[in-house]
Amino acid sequence: xxxxxxxxWIAASRFLREGxxxxxxxxxxxxxxxxxxxxxxxxxxxxxENIVRRVLSAQAHIVLIPAQEIAxxxxxxxxxxxxxxxxxxxLQRVRSIDQWQRIIHEVDxxxxxxxxxxxxxxxxIAQRGEASRxxxxxxxxxxxxxRIVPLPEKIVSGQARLGAEDIVLGLDLANxxxxxxxxxxxxxxGSGQAATLTVTGLVDLGSKGANQRITYVALHTAxxxxxxxxxxxxxxxxxxxxxxxxxxxxxxxxxxxxxxDSWIRTNSQLxxxxxxxxxxxxxxxxxxxxxxxxxxxxxxxxxxxxxxxEIGILRAMGGSRGQxxxxxxxxxxxxxxxxxxxxxxxxxxxxxxxxVLVRNPDGTPLFPIPLDPQLFLASALLATLSGLIAAFxxxxxxxxxxxxxxxxx
Amino acid sequence: MAExxxxxxxxxxxxxxxxxxxxxxxxxxxxxxxxxxxxxxMGPSGSGKSTLLNIIGLLDRPTGGRLxxxxxxxxxxxxxxxxxxxxxxxxxxxxxHHLIPAFTALENVMMPMLLERGRPDAEMRSRAEALLASVxxxxxxxxxxxxxxxxxxxxxxxxxxxxMKPALLLxxxxxxxxxxxxxxGVFDLMREVNRTQATAILIVTHNRGLAEQCSRIVEIxxxxxxxxxxxxxxxxx
Numbered sequence: 001x002x003x004x005x006x007x008x009w010i011a012a013s014r015f016l017r018e019g020x021x022x023x024x025x026x027x028x029x030x031x032x033x034x035x036x037x038x039x040x041x042x043x044x045x046x047x048x049e050n051i052v053r054r055v056l057s058a059q060a061h062i063v064l065i066p067a068q069e070i071a072x073x074x075x076x077x078x079x080x081x082x083x084x085x086x087x088x089x090x091l092q093r094v095r096s097i098d099q100w101q102r103i104i105h106e107v108d109x110x111x112x113x114x115x116x117x118x119x120x121x122x123x124x125i126a127q128r129g130e131a132s133r134x135x136x137x138x139x140x141x142x143x144x145x146x147r148i149v150p151l152p153e154k155i156v157s158g159q160a161r162l163g164a165e166d167i168v169l170g171l172d173l174a175n176x177x178x179x180x181x182x183x184x185x186x187x188x189x190g191s192g193q194a195a196t197l198t199v200t201g202l203v204d205l206g207s208k209g210a211n212q213r214i215t216y217v218a219l220h221t222a223x224x225x226x227x228x229x230x231x232x233x234x235x236x237x238x239x240x241x242x243x244x245x246x247x248x249x250x251x252x253x254x255x256x257x258x259x260x261d262s263w264i265r266t267n268s269q270l271x272x273x274x275x276x277x278x279x280x281x282x283x284x285x286x287x288x289x290x291x292x293x294x295x296x297x298x299x300x301x302x303x304x305x306x307x308x309x310e311i312g313i314l315r316a317m318g319g320s321r322g323q324x325x326x327x328x329x330x331x332x333x334x335x336x337x338x339x340x341x342x343x344x345x346x347x348x349x350x351x352x353x354x355x356v357l358v359r360n361p362d363g364t365p366l367f368p369i370p371l372d373p374q375l376f377l378a379s380a381l382l383a384t385l386s387g388l389i390a391a392f393x394x395x396x397x398x399x400x401x402x403x404x405x406x407x408x409x
Numbered sequence: 410m411a412e413x414x415x416x417x418x419x420x421x422x423x424x425x426x427x428x429x430x431x432x433x434x435x436x437x438x439x440x441x442x443x444x445x446x447x448x449x450x451m452g453p454s455g456s457g458k459s460t461l462l463n464i465i466g467l468l469d470r471p472t473g474g475r476l477x478x479x480x481x482x483x484x485x486x487x488x489x490x491x492x493x494x495x496x497x498x499x500x501x502x503x504x505x506h507h508l509i510p511a512f513t514a515l516e517n518v519m520m521p522m523l524l525e526r527g528r529p530d531a532e533m534r535s536r537a538e539a540l541l542a543s544v545x546x547x548x549x550x551x552x553x554x555x556x557x558x559x560x561x562x563x564x565x566x567x568x569x570x571x572x573m574k575p576a577l578l579l580x581x582x583x584x585x586x587x588x589x590x591x592x593x594g595v596f597d598l599m600r601e602v603n604r605t606q607a608t609a610i611l612i613v614t615h616n617r618g619l620a621e622q623c624s625r626i627v628e629i630x631x632x633x634x635x636x637x638x639x640x641x642x643x644x645x646x
Contacts, residue, residue, distance in 0.1 A: 004528070007523045010523075010529075011511075014511040017511070018510070018511040310511075314509070317501070318493070318496020320489065320492050320524075403468045404463050404468045
């Protein structure tokens with residue numbers, strides 16, 4: 001007996017060591033449970049990050065667009081007269097965001113916002129010889145835009161250079177038109193404006209729809225073609241916390257008066273799917289945690305019954321109720337902690353095995369699962385805490401044991 | 410005369426109080442034990458011996474009457490005070506030794522001191538070693554309690570009961586489970602303790618031969634004391 005260790009620790013560790021098989025079994029049980037929780041949490045994080053990375057890396061988190069034009073009837077307002085006016089919706093032409101420089105400045109100053117980039121975009125026709133395709137022409141300031149969508153990483157051929165006469169195309173669009181890097185092509189808009197541009201790069205945006213449609217040109221080029229001299233049709237933003245995008249969008253809308261659409265609203269299906277996954281995963285983790293807690297409680301209840309005679313003797317020899325209570329609470333906490341260590345090892349092993357064994361057909365990992373030390377720390381803490389809570393009922397039972405009954409029994 | 414270690418006045422105990430099967434097992438017991446007395450408590454099974462012993466040992470509470478231990482009236486004390494009084498004044502030896510199997514002989518002897526002080530210290534250890542030596546078990550001190558014979562375990566239990574230098578040692582058929590030689594050994598040990606440390610001892614026994622070696626024999630039948638006999642020449646000094 002070490003003189004630094006109080007009675008409760010000594011007794012708790014002896015009791016746990018005495019019931020070796022029981023302790024080993026419950027430790028393995030807790031370990032498997034904690035391992036499942038760790039693996040599921042890490043897998044969820046990895047999978048989400050993977051989906052979000054794939055989807056959001058090719059688009060902004062929030063897009064600012066000018067408020068829609070609304071036709072307002074000039075007459076009306078006469079008391080007692082109900083008017084059934086037929087209001088024709090105005091044509092939505094490409095318009096600039098009013099005072100966009102000021103808005104960019106304001107939005108850039110928000111702490112939640114990561115990057116801001118103005119864009120002049122509109123529909124255009126891309127032509128190369130006989131072939132023509134309708135495309136979305138996005139005029140961007142490369143320096144700012146690449147912080148939102150890292151085009152250089154998505155380049156499959158050529159480079160992401162956007163000079164005044166350059167154009168970067170989606171891969172499938174280039175195939176449809178039969179152009180390669182270095183070729184020239186003509187791009188024209190509905191108003192009749194047209195320009196001949198040089199293809200500097202081909203990008204793979206991760207979806208065929210985008211690859212068939214998207215073209216990137218320099219902001220000035222797009223402004224000139226679209227008749228938006230000095231103006232932009234939208235402003236793209238990224239935020240630090242992608243799940244807070246909608247809240248940030250609403251704040252920006254209130255702040256600037258322009259319409260702000262977050263990815264959560266424009267990809268509501270995806271967001272709902274991710275959310276549903278989080279809820280399902282959390283529910284499973286919660287119930288696994290509950291099962292662990294009941295396992296610990298069951299083992300300790302049995303232990304209190306088995307040890308009732310010893311509890312009685314300890315009480316007869318001057319042991320207080322508090323001491324007995326603490327001995328069993330400690331056992332619960334120790335079981336939780338040791339179990340979570342076993343679980344961390346199992347969970348870590350599962351994550352490593354996942355990275356090694358589960359692969360795409362091309363041999364690359366399906367998606368990486370991060371080994372987050374915080375996750376291990378949190379589950380150790382949580383398991384210890386639930387061990388403590390689970391031990392409460394048995395510990396209270398032990399502490400309330402009548403010494404006479406305990407000794408006689 | 411010195412203040413009695415134990416004083417019972419009209420102590421009653423009923424079980425199943427308030428139910429139709431309420432039964433009184435002790436019907437007004439008066440008993441006083443002087444310091445240094447070695448008293449045997451005898452009686453047939455079901456006479457209330459163990460109940461009386463548990464009440465004196467503060468493991469159980471009487472339903473009527475007054476009980477004083479070492480001059481303190483116990484009726485007003487809460488669980489914490491009772492536990493403390495029990496720890497400091499009373500040592501127990503049970504029929505089934507009741508050592509804690511997960512601990513060694515030495516640790517079992519240290520246990521009452523450990524429970525009181527919270528963590529082990531050198532003084533505790535040396536006292537426990539001295540006590541184990543006095544019961545002749547020094548070489549067994551690091552054996553787990555579960556690896557010792559019945560007689561050895563009971564001697565450890567006596568050493569443990571003496572750890573807190575109790576004024577009173579209560580023994581519930583301490584020899585009931587032992588062969589004759591071991592029984593006499595344990596009994597001699599208790600008599601030695603009684604003689605050298607002036608510890609009052611109350612021992613429940615069915616063995617008349619052992620009882621007659623005591624300084625006083627109290628017999629209880631159906632919850633009442635029927636005889637209370639002091640054996641001349643063996644009174645406490």
